Amino acid sequence: MSAAVDERVTDEIEALEAILMNDVVIKRVGEVPDIIETVVHPSTGDDIDQQFVCVTLEVKLTPEYPDTSPVVTLRNPRGLDDELISTINSQIRGKLSDCLGQPVVFELIELIRENLTESNLPSGQCVICLYGFSDGDVFIKTQCYHHFHSHCLANHLIAGKKYYKEELDKLPLWQQVSAPAYQQTCPVCRCTVSCDVESLKKAPPPMDSVSAPPFCLTAELKDLQKKMAALLAEQVAKGGVVGIGDTGPPPLTITTPADNEIDEASNGSPGGSQDMKAEAVGEARQNGNGSNNNSAPGSPQARAAYRGPYRGFNRRGKPGRRGARGGAR
Ligand SMILES: [Zn+2]
Ligand SMILES: [Zn+2]
Structure with a gap:
C-alpha cells in the first residue's frame, strides 16, 4: 500500500477485511482507499431468517481522514421507516464528531447494528393491505428484504397467477406456447420471489384488519x-x-x-x-x-x-406514507 495512506487508515482497513471478509467492499482510487461499503444487519446470532431489517453503510473517506470526518451515507434501507433512519443519521453525526482523529467505521457499524437489533421488526405498513405489523401478525420477509403479512402475500400471488392465466388464455395458441412462464414477483421491487402459497395461505389475516372499526x-x-x-x-x-x-x-x-x-x-x-x-x-x-x-x-x-375501505392511517395513527417509507425503497 502507498506510503501516502495514513497508517491509521491502513490498519482500520486491514481489520475490516479480516473481520468482515466478504461482507465489506473497499473501493480504491489507485492504491488509496476511497469508499468502504458494508450491509449492516441486526445481531441475531447466526440465524439469518430472524433478520428482518438491514441497511447499506457507505463511508467515503476524505484525504485527511481520520482527522476530518468521512462522508457517511445510509442506502437501501429495508424494513426501516424514515423516522428510524433519521435517528440513526443523527447518532452517526454525533459519533463522527466524538471520534474525530481516530478510525470510526467499526463504531459506526456497531451503532447501526444496535439500532437495527432494537427495531428488528418490519416497521411501516404492509403495502398490500396498508395495515401495520402488530404483535401476533404472521408475516414473511422476501429474499429482497420486503415484508408482507403472509395472508396478504398469498392473496396477492394467487390473484397475480389468476390474472396471468386469464391474459394467457386471450392469446392465440401459437403465442401461448412461447409466452414466458408465470413468475412470482415482489409487489414492491418486482424482484422474482419463490414462495409456497399453500403454506402462506394458512396464515390468519392481519390483526389490525380484524380489529378495525367498520368503514x-x-x-x-x-x-x-x-x-x-x-x-x-x-x-x-x-x-x-x-x-x-x-x-x-x-x-x-x-x-x-x-x-x-x-x-x-x-x-x-x-x-x-x-x-x-x-x-x-x-x-x-x-x-x-x-x-x-x-x-x-x-x-x-x-x-x-x-x-375498497379507506386505510390511509397506519397503526400509529399517522397518515399513511405508502411509497414514502424507507422500507419501500
Ligand atoms: Zn398486509
Ligand atoms: Zn422486494
Missing part, C-alpha cells in the same frame, strides 16, 4: 375526496396521468395511425401480443375509477367504482 365515510374523508378529485383533475389536464382521460391508444404499445382508427371505431385494440397490454391498460382504467366511460373524477360513477 364509515366521515366528513374528513369527504373533504379528502374532494381535494384528491381536484388534484387528479389537474394532473389529467396536464397529461400527467396515464390511462385516465386519454382517448388515444394505450401507452407503451407500438401503433400506427391505422391502429387509432380501429381503436376509435371498435373501442378495441389491434390483435397479436398488443392485446395483452391493451387489456392490462383497460383493466387499470376500470380500477382507476372507470374512465372508460369518461366519468369525471369524483363523479357518482367514479365514487361507485371505488370499492
Whole structure:
C-alpha cells in the first residue's frame, strides 16, 4: 500500500477485511482507499431468517481522514421507516464528531447494528393491505428484504397467477406456447420471489384488519375526496396521468395511425401480443375509477367504482406514507 495512506487508515482497513471478509467492499482510487461499503444487519446470532431489517453503510473517506470526518451515507434501507433512519443519521453525526482523529467505521457499524437489533421488526405498513405489523401478525420477509403479512402475500400471488392465466388464455395458441412462464414477483421491487402459497395461505389475516372499526365515510374523508378529485383533475389536464382521460391508444404499445382508427371505431385494440397490454391498460382504467366511460373524477360513477375501505392511517395513527417509507425503497 502507498506510503501516502495514513497508517491509521491502513490498519482500520486491514481489520475490516479480516473481520468482515466478504461482507465489506473497499473501493480504491489507485492504491488509496476511497469508499468502504458494508450491509449492516441486526445481531441475531447466526440465524439469518430472524433478520428482518438491514441497511447499506457507505463511508467515503476524505484525504485527511481520520482527522476530518468521512462522508457517511445510509442506502437501501429495508424494513426501516424514515423516522428510524433519521435517528440513526443523527447518532452517526454525533459519533463522527466524538471520534474525530481516530478510525470510526467499526463504531459506526456497531451503532447501526444496535439500532437495527432494537427495531428488528418490519416497521411501516404492509403495502398490500396498508395495515401495520402488530404483535401476533404472521408475516414473511422476501429474499429482497420486503415484508408482507403472509395472508396478504398469498392473496396477492394467487390473484397475480389468476390474472396471468386469464391474459394467457386471450392469446392465440401459437403465442401461448412461447409466452414466458408465470413468475412470482415482489409487489414492491418486482424482484422474482419463490414462495409456497399453500403454506402462506394458512396464515390468519392481519390483526389490525380484524380489529378495525367498520368503514364509515366521515366528513374528513369527504373533504379528502374532494381535494384528491381536484388534484387528479389537474394532473389529467396536464397529461400527467396515464390511462385516465386519454382517448388515444394505450401507452407503451407500438401503433400506427391505422391502429387509432380501429381503436376509435371498435373501442378495441389491434390483435397479436398488443392485446395483452391493451387489456392490462383497460383493466387499470376500470380500477382507476372507470374512465372508460369518461366519468369525471369524483363523479357518482367514479365514487361507485371505488370499492375498497379507506386505510390511509397506519397503526400509529399517522397518515399513511405508502411509497414514502424507507422500507419501500
Ligand atoms: Zn398486509
Ligand atoms: Zn422486494
